[in-house]
Amino acid sequence: xxxxxxxxxxxxxxxxxxxxxxxxxxxxxxxxxxxxxxxxxxxxxxxxxxxxxxxxxxxxxxxxxxxxxxxxxxxxxxxxxxxxxxxxxxxxxxxx
Numbered sequence: 001x002x003x004x005x006x007x008x009x010x011x012x013x014x015x016x017x018x019x020x021x022x023x024x025x026x027x028x029x030x031x032x033x034x035x036x037x038x039x040x041x042x043x044x045x046x047x048x049x050x051x052x053x054x055x056x057x058x059x060x061x062x063x064x065x066x067x068x069x070x071x072x073x074x075x076x077x078x079x080x081x082x083x084x085x086x087x088x089x090x091x092x093x094x095x096x
Contacts, residue, residue: 003085017067020077023084025053037077053088063093 002016003024027033066089070082 013064015065015067017069018082018085019069020071020074020081021085022077022081023053023088025088026081026084037081053091063089 002018002021005013005016022033022036026036066085068082068085068089070077070079072079
């Protein structure tokens with residue numbers, strides 16, 4: 001949810017902290033989200049996919065500073081999700 005809310009206009013949020021979450025667009029349903037959260041075989045999302053999601057969103061607002069927090073021993077949400085969030089944020093920064 002934090003990844004979605006951080007895309008709101010900057011007048012609503014000055015910053016964002018994402019704890020044990022998934023990157024924007026990682027899932028389209030609750031079932032997909034559960035699969036993406038726990039899968040050890042998720043692997044890294046290619047930067048091309050992260051860039052595509054950013055372009056498709058058509059974002060024009062200033063990037064909101066974001067803190068990504070995730071424990072490396074999380075048994076519920078695979079820690080690779082934090083890497084994917086960071087990769088998507090980098091792609092967004094490069095796009096703008």
